[in-house]
Amino acid sequence: MWEVRKEKNAKVDRSEIKKMNGKLIVFEGVEGCGKTSQIQLCCEWLLRDVACNVSVTREPGGTDLGVDLRRLLLEVGKHPIADRTELLLYAADRSQHVEQELKPNLAKGTIILCDRYTDSTIAYQGYGRNLDINLINQLNAIATGGLESDLTLWLDVDVEVGLARKRGTSAITDRIEQETLAFHRRVQQGYAQLYASYPQRIVRVDASLSQEAVQKQIQAIVSDRLAKWVASTKTN
Numbered sequence: 001m002w003e004v005r006k007e008k009n010a011k012v013d014r015s016e017i018k019k020m021n022g023k024l025i026v027f028e029g030v031e032g033c034g035k036t037s038q039i040q041l042c043c044e045w046l047l048r049d050v051a052c053n054v055s056v057t058r059e060p061g062g063t064d065l066g067v068d069l070r071r072l073l074l075e076v077g078k079h080p081i082a083d084r085t086e087l088l089l090y091a092a093d094r095s096q097h098v099e100q101e102l103k104p105n106l107a108k109g110t111i112i113l114c115d116r117y118t119d120s121t122i123a124y125q126g127y128g129r130n131l132d133i134n135l136i137n138q139l140n141a142i143a144t145g146g147l148e149s150d151l152t153l154w155l156d157v158d159v160e161v162g163l164a165r166k167r168g169t170s171a172i173t174d175r176i177e178q179e180t181l182a183f184h185r186r187v188q189q190g191y192a193q194l195y196a197s198y199p200q201r202i203v204r205v206d207a208s209l210s211q212e213a214v215q216k217q218i219q220a221i222v223s224d225r226l227a228k229w230v231a232s233t234k235t236n
Contacts, residue, residue: 016230017052022106023229024147025222026117029155030188031177032162033207034214038155039113041215042222046111050226055105058115060093063100069093074174081175083129087139090121094143102147117149119194119202124176127190128183151225153218154195155207159184162207 025042027035039056046054061070073081073089081089094117105112118140126133163184166177195202205217 016233017050017226018109020109020226020229020233022108022110022112023150023225024102024106024112024114024117026114026119026149026152027155028116028119028123028152028191028202029207030157030159030162030184030191032164032166033155033157034165034211035115035155037211038214038218039115041211042218043113045215045219046113046222053108053110055101055110055112056115057097057101057112059097059117059120060090062093062097062114065096066093074176076175076178083125083131086129087121087125087131087136090125091139091143094118094121094140098144098147103145106147114149117152118144119152119154119191122194123187123190127193128179128187130186149201150229151222152198152202153205153221154191154202155205155214156191156195157207159188 027039029035043054043056046052060066060073069089069092073086073093102112102114121140122133122136125131126136159181163177163181167173195204203221205214205221207214209217
């Protein structure tokens with residue numbers, strides 16, 4: 001385990017963090033971008049150095065119902081899942097997740113680290129599957145009840161690099177990972193467009209670097225946002 005250097009991170013008053021409302025921080029990116037590992041490292045850092053309440057979750061699969069939906073969505077079955085069916089299953093997972101996990105934890109003042117959220121649906125089903133973006137936005141609004149992320153970290157890495165990482169860790173790939181390179185490139189295009197459209201909410205992280213370097217970027221970004229959120233709390 002390597003040590004994280006914190007000298008460039010914004011200083012955050014631990015006592016003020018506890019007075020802050022809950023925050024939803026989402027990690028996004030193409031296959032193999034390193035989300036799962038970085039979420040775990042970020043959680044360890046927040047618990048150790050910031051001493052705040054943290055919850056880690058994911059979509060799909062953040063609830064008991066979601067676990068079953070995740071299996072249906074990702075396993076390679078005998079029959080393909082229709083694109084609209086896939087979209088609706090993700091929306092169902094999200095709706096349950098928001099009501100059962102996200103809203104209750106945010107109400108407790110928890111910082112939630114979530115592996116994928118609404119942007120994944122736009123990137124994968126909108127750009128990847130070429131489904132109507134307006135329809136997806138409507139479904140996202142229904143499923144979330146208007147709950148948006150407070151910060152989205154886009155772990156940006158070349159599609160080919162990400163897929164090589166993913167397939168190098170396991171001989172078994174899920175249904176999404178087995179999609180064509182063209183599909184994954186469209187997904188990446190979707191993330192790039194979202195990043196350009198929502199610069200206040202989405203922050204790019206260079207995920208092509210070492211695990212340590214990526215985590216340092218994430219800690220610097222999150223520290224800066226925490227400081228701003230605390231400052232906003234004091235002025236309200």
